[in-house]
Amino acid sequence: MQTSRLCKIGIGAPLSGRGAPLGREMMQAAGIAVVEANETSNAAGIRLEAWVLDDAVDPEEGRTIAHRFADDDAVLAIIGHYNSNVTLATAPIYLERSLPLVAPIVSNPKLTESGWTNVFRFTNRDDVTAAAITRYLRDERQKASAIVVETQTVYGSSMSAQFVTAWKAVGGTVINHHQVSEGCEDFVALVNGFSGDADLVFYGGTFEGAPLLKEMRTQRYMQLFAAGDGCWDVGNFLVPAGRSATEGEGVIVLSACPEIGKVAGSSDFAMRYERQFGPITNYAVNSFDATMTVVEAICAAARRGALVRAGVLECLRGINRTGIAYPTPVRWDSRGDNMAAVTALHIVRGGHFHQVASI
Template identity: 25%
Template sequence: MSSRVARLAVAPAVLLLLAACGTNKTEAGGSNAASCDTSKGNLVVGVVAPLTGSVSAVGLGIQNATALAVDEANAKCAVKGYKLVMVGEDDQATPQVGAQAASKLAADDTVIGVVGTYNSSVAQAVQPILAARKIPQVSPANTNPSLTVGDNTAAPKRQFDSYFRVCATDNFQGPYAADYLVTKAGKKKIAIVTDGKTYGKGLAEEFTKRATKDGATIVDTEQVGEKDSDFSGVLAKVKRAKPDAIYYGGEYPVAGPLSKQAQDLGLAVALMGGDGIFDKKFVDLGGKEGDLATSVGAPTDQLQSAQDFVKAYTAKAYKDPYAAYGAFAYDAANAIIASTAKTLGDNGTWAASMRDALVKNIGSYTASGATGPVGFDHYGDSTNKVLTVYQVSGGDWKAVQTGTATS
């Protein structure tokens, strides 16, 4: 997911809130095999994600999947001489809180890397804090292109050498959605509604560019607030425009009720969104039959490469499902762990001064992961551009198309 807000600095008043944020910290370490030497101590794999609040279903899946990767690595004595510990920090899907969480992790020299964030607006606050300490950040879910290449995609420039992601970006996801909705589903009159945040706004812009190129007409453009609950005013305007589909840029807490209220007002057209609405909670909150969403990667439960991950996650009996980004978090954590093992070798002793080498090793990391091939280009973006269109059918999401996207 994403957001393109001005880069945030951590104000002194914000730093005073660190202790409060700490009440949401979650730790997990797993058990090492009896033969593992852990005499050199602990190394931390951090997580920054929304662990409470309206999108916590996604954040908890990210945290649990990271914990799984840590537990498996410890069982295999993956990092010689050390026990890995997962430390989760709740960013509450809020940039300032994310900055607090990043500052806490950045102050710890034993942190080898951070899995996160989910929201791109939060990433913009977190990136400079972790980069200042050369701490690698591997996101399972940020999709806004500017995080890696800057705001001018025509003249891309890498923003932070320490930042990577294992998911495709919105300049692929938006066009992929538009091609499906306009060319395959035949929707030619589309209303755009966004929540005004970086992710939703940016994704809708990418969708709009391709949709108009594909021959559609954007008949109305509206904005709602992420905390709004009554959309009657906006939907009345949308209805007057007579669209045959609505494209929503935002997340499921708004998208579900928006879809239901549209139908209640007699606007019985499909609502489509991006990965931000691809969660069962969208349906629970009012998402209707026929609604559509795109999400990165192929369906986890259908990927042969993900079967071991799904089996291991299920065996852990986590309270929360792995959700849309659990498999991606698992791959992100393994990129950090494997690259740490490579950096240290069999006899190395960790020091924060080794982070430059660690970042370099993550940049050259390749593997067959739960989500398929894992690797990074010279901007830190995923080399895997697979995307899937899902449709609500029988009260749940069903994959209807999977393919490799082009921007």
């Protein structure tokens, strides 16, 4: 009997530290994809394995595990990393070793603007999502002036800068632009200094969004709270924000994929995920779909007799696959951005995110 060839998919994600819940969900969703793919991949004569390593949201640790992936010839592609700073640090290593990299969640424009020919972004970019939310705020909510609060991280700085650029492009004004440190929880003085003339507060960052919003409502600052997809997160924003998310003008939070049920197949996957790990809280659908896209490229390379990294990369470049994250087929533009990606906008209702627009 012919033995199936082992093909590994490296998965780099934060499994320790503050980002661990997000990394675990990414890992678990990708793992489901590999398990399910193995039920059909034998037709291509291969056996798939997910090899997961913890990058701890640390660029140096990311580089260390990137070399470990790259040194194993059985690793044919990478899913990762969760965070922009780690992914930007590791992409050159993967390029040097001809390893295809598919980033399910990373939104920093530099990922596909740096000339790395092995990189593919599954989600939308910060400049694209910023343009979507600013048009909505101006056209649908008739907002004109904003206070911007930015957490000083790679993601927070990128999302905030892109919002400011897009906001000014549609005629909006920025009254103040504040920077806060990652991990900050005391926003009393900051909110006390907010101008009453602003129509909204835009927050670019992740973990500081909930305490900022709660302080706004405590001080009866009831203007709209708008945020990037760092706050499209049940565990780190929705739950700790509590009723603050529905007080005053509420919130509008963007995401780089539609909510569960808007795309065929996403509800079925969510049920499979929940049976094993509990409810989806973040980008599990993107992680599953990105991994299945890599699986299809590996199987295509096997059928062509080109089951090496360069062969997988060639098949990945030509992918045209209908998944469950987006309504149209996954295809890459010349930079490696996914032309199927969309931006969704959500309010909070009844303790849940509720999609109000898809752009």
